[in-house]
Amino acid sequence: MNSRLNRLLVLGTAAMGLMVSSALAETELRITWYNDGNEGEVMREILDRYEAANPDVKVTLDVVPYKAILESLPVQLAAGEGPDLARVTDLGGLSEHYMDLTPHISDAAYWETNFGPFLKWLRQPGDDSAISGFMTQLTVTGPYVNKTLFEQAGVDLPGDGATWDDWAVAVREVADKLEIPIPMAWDRSGHRVSGPAISMGAKMFDADGKPALVDDGLKAMAGKLYDWHQDGTMPKELWGSVSGSQYLGANEDFANAQVAMYMSGSWQIPQFADKIGDAFDWWAVPAPCGPAACTGMPGGAALVALKTSEHPEEVGKLMDYLSSEEVLNEFYGKTLFIPGHLGLAANGVEFQTDDPRAKHALETFAAAVPGISPTAFDLQGYVNNRVMFNALISRLGEAIVGELTLDEAYDRMTQDVEQQIAEKERGG
Amino acid sequence: MAHQPPADIDNPTLGERFNAVASWPMRILFGLLETPFRALQRLLGIGRMPYIFLLPNLAFFGIFVIVPLIINFAFSVTGGDELFLNDRPYIGGEQYSYLADCGNYLDPQSCREDRFWRGIYNTITFVFFQVAFMVLFSLITALILNREIRGRGFFRAAFFFPVLLSPVVVALIWKWILLRDGVLNAGLTSIGFERILFFVDPTWSMFWAIFVSIWAHMGFYTLILLAGLQAIPPDLYEAAEMDGTKRERVFWRITLPLLWPNLLVVIVLALIKAVQIFDEVFVLTGGGPGTATQFIVQYIYTTGFSNQVQNFGLAAAASVVLGVVLFVLTLVQLAVTRRREDG
Numbered sequence: 020m021n022s023r024l025n026r027l028l029v030l031g032t033a034a035m036g037l038m039v040s041s042a043l044a045e046t047e048l049r050i051t052w053y054n055d056g057n058e059g060e061v062m063r064e065i066l067d068r069y070e071a072a073n074p075d076v077k078v079t080l081d082v083v084p085y086k087a088i089l090e091s092l093p094v095q096l097a098a099g100e101g102p103d104l105a106r107v108t109d110l111g112g113l114s115e116h117y118m119d120l121t122p123h124i125s126d127a128a129y130w131e132t133n134f135g136p137f138l139k140w141l142r143q144p145g146d147d148s149a150i151s152g153f154m155t156q157l158t159v160t161g162p163y164v165n166k167t168l169f170e171q172a173g174v175d176l177p178g179d180g181a182t183w184d185d186w187a188v189a190v191r192e193v194a195d196k197l198e199i200p201i202p203m204a205w206d207r208s209g210h211r212v213s214g215p216a217i218s219m220g221a222k223m224f225d226a227d228g229k230p231a232l233v234d235d236g237l238k239a240m241a242g243k244l245y246d247w248h249q250d251g252t253m254p255k256e257l258w259g260s261v262s263g264s265q266y267l268g269a270n271e272d273f274a275n276a277q278v279a280m281y282m283s284g285s286w287q288i289p290q291f292a293d294k295i296g297d298a299f300d301w302w303a304v305p306a307p308c309g310p311a312a313c314t315g316m317p318g319g320a321a322l323v324a325l326k327t328s329e330h331p332e333e334v335g336k337l338m339d340y341l342s343s344e345e346v347l348n349e350f351y352g353k354t355l356f357i358p359g360h361l362g363l364a365a366n367g368v369e370f371q372t373d374d375p376r377a378k379h380a381l382e383t384f385a386a387a388v389p390g391i392s393p394t395a396f397d398l399q400g401y402v403n404n405r406v407m408f409n410a411l412i413s414r415l416g417e418a419i420v421g422e423l424t425l426d427e428a429y430d431r432m433t434q435d436v437e438q439q440i441a442e443k444e445r446g447g
Numbered sequence: 448m449a450h451q452p453p454a455d456i457d458n459p460t461l462g463e464r465f466n467a468v469a470s471w472p473m474r475i476l477f478g479l480l481e482t483p484f485r486a487l488q489r490l491l492g493i494g495r496m497p498y499i500f501l502l503p504n505l506a507f508f509g510i511f512v513i514v515p516l517i518i519n520f521a522f523s524v525t526g527g528d529e530l531f532l533n534d535r536p537y538i539g540g541e542q543y544s545y546l547a548d549c550g551n552y553l554d555p556q557s558c559r560e561d562r563f564w565r566g567i568y569n570t571i572t573f574v575f576f577q578v579a580f581m582v583l584f585s586l587i588t589a590l591i592l593n594r595e596i597r598g599r600g601f602f603r604a605a606f607f608f609p610v611l612l613s614p615v616v617v618a619l620i621w622k623w624i625l626l627r628d629g630v631l632n633a634g635l636t637s638i639g640f641e642r643i644l645f646f647v648d649p650t651w652s653m654f655w656a657i658f659v660s661i662w663a664h665m666g667f668y669t670l671i672l673l674a675g676l677q678a679i680p681p682d683l684y685e686a687a688e689m690d691g692t693k694r695e696r697v698f699w700r701i702t703l704p705l706l707w708p709n710l711l712v713v714i715v716l717a718l719i720k721a722v723q724i725f726d727e728v729f730v731l732t733g734g735g736p737g738t739a740t741q742f743i744v745q746y747i748y749t750t751g752f753s754n755q756v757q758n759f760g761l762a763a764a765a766s767v768v769l770g771v772v773l774f775v776l777t778l779v780q781l782a783v784t785r786r787r788e789d790g
Binding site for chain 1: 526527528529530531536538556559561565627644646647649732733734735736737738739740741745749752753754755756757758760761
């Protein structure tokens with residue numbers, strides 16, 4: 020009896036020991052992630068291969084709504100409770116929480132060569148060396164049109180160099196002839212308005228580099244948006260129907276052929292390829308022009324390493340793998356994202372789509388990158404840019420529904436930006 | 448009293464066996480607790496023992512209500528966007544004076560923090576109409592459901608059902624009904640009317656915010672009033688009927704006075720709930736159009752969490768103001784309940 024008990028005890032202890040040692044050997048890395056299209060699935064496939072090659076590492080992809088990336092993740096990070104890595108779009112705004120991967124990656128020069136201009140977006144002011152992550156997608160804002168509707172209405176697409184006013188005239192004609200409900204729709208987003216405002220001459224910063232949101236250029240664009248909402252060129256349901264800085268998109272209306280022209284950005288390509296397919300010709304067109312430029316806004320999402328990680332070595336190793344040219348070629352190719360890797364951008368990515376509309380859209384947005392205004396790059400790299408975007412969107416929305424006059428809205432935009440930046444600076 | 452046969456001790460039933468086994472852990476627990484509790488009682492005296500039994504609840508209340516209240520107040524006298532209190536500079540009552548800085552309190556546009564004041568005025572409008580119509584419709588529904596009508600049980604369940612739904616579900620259901628291509632607009636256009644963009648018009652948005660909120664919560668208040676109606680002695684109605692009293696007079700002279708304590712409870716509860724309105728309306732209208740349905744709780748949420756610079760101090764100050772309002776309403780409710788118990 021005793022010997023059986025002893026045997027059981029020995030076996031139990033050995034089993035426990037095995038379990039404990041295997042648990043100790045396995046490092047779990049968590050990535051907080053959001054999806055625009057199929058990128059979560061593609062990333063999972065890549066991570067599965069990494070796990071197979073590195074059995075001591077388990078990588079968990081926590082897919083959350085985009086709103087959680089904007090609102091919950093910053094609080095988590097401030098509380099020191101964040102994941103090891105995260106896919107973020109507030110690139111500079113969260114930079115204080117990023118880990119400098121330089122000591123943990125194998126070849127910092129590779130990162131500088133291939134991600135150099137975008138690494139700046141992830142750095143804190145005054146820092147010119149930290150490497151914290153890479154762009155999972157480079158985005159450019161710009162419009163899509165429903166080419167089929169234009170053809171059915173017998174209206175020519177305005178050509179290169181067309182202004183926003185030219186487009187407004189054309190889409191109204193299409194909508195009138197075909198009785199479609201929405202001639203033109205813009206995402207309810209300050210980021211989306213900023214490119215056209217810069218085209219109209221908005222400087223966004225004063226001579227000292229401090230934010231100066233409201234100037235004649237911004238007023239010119241904001242005035243157009245206001246007028247288009249009053250004359251029915253744009254629907255009030257997007258900009259007028261919610262409060263504050265809430266994001267609303269017209270992607271579903273566009274996919275349902277309810278919109279002639281939709282101002283959004285390159286990240287919609289995979290979604291439109293999937294949802295619209297060949298139901299109609301959806302066409303990306305170059306950013307309309309203003310007196311100062313014909314620019315969209317650059318942007319994108321980055322996968323960044325976070326200071327909250329307790330496994331910097333493993334994070335560095337994983338980032339080395341994920342940022343490699345081979346893996347990123349596969350990732351960008353399958354997700355139809357514009358590459359944020361200079362080598363791949365130069366050599367061209369093998370996009371895995373037969374859809375001529377998606378290919379055309381990718382070419383159009385890729386061709387727009389060299390023409391992006393330096394002001395747009397500066398704004399994208401500014402750490403408090405969301406303060407400016409939010410002030411713009413919320414106050415313009417209030418003017419559009421008649422709560423404020425345009426002049427009152429401009430005053431409030433300036434006050435909101437000043438108040439929020441002062442509050443932030445007060446905290447040191 | 449019916450004669451019960453004595454239990455058969457030698458042949459216990461299955462239930463008795465189960466009880467005997469199940470009560471074992473409790474007996475052991477009571478046995479373990481008896482000695483220390485007797486010692487405590489000797490030490491403190493029997494008069495203080497209730498406090499010992501209240502201690503777990505008080506600790507729970509303290510940790511999850513009092514401590515957060517104190518932390519919230521502490522945040523309201525600090526500035527910056529840091530999360531931890533010790534990283535935040537003390538700024539005294541600056542957040543409160545920022546909120547109160549107005550040229551004319553009746554004109555939000557003249558206030559520095561115009562959205563706070565718009566939130567307050569929107570909340571007052573919402574509370575006024577929502578509570579008034581909620582109480583009215585709950586009363587009417589309770590009066591109808593108290594009568595001998597066919598399918599009474601079904602209707603009682605049907606009116607209570609929305610109370611069981613999550614606020615987000617309620618709001619999404621109504622959003623699908625009210626959107627441009629929603630069920631209601633499909634119905635309107637099919638009978639020749641123009642489509643109405645409900646969420647673009649401030650009056651319609653406020654109307655639907657109030658309507659949906661009443662729809663979702665009315666069942667609960669109807670139930671309270673129904674209980675009150677059923678507690679009214681039927682002989683009073685019989686006496687009134689024998690006297691030939693008119694129906695209206697019966698309502699005003701018997702039903703309403705005797706239901707008044709329940710009505711007061713309903714009014715105060717509905718008032719407190721209405722002041723706290725957030726989730727349903729946030730999902731339904733997003734606070735729009737503009738800020739037409741942005742209420743005070745949404746203002747607090749937006750200020751504290753959805754801006755890039757998370758202004759916890761200003762949000763905390765606004766929630767202290769809201770807390771004071773709710774505290775006053777709760778005192779009213781307590782006074783009403785006490786008067787009811789005394790009367």
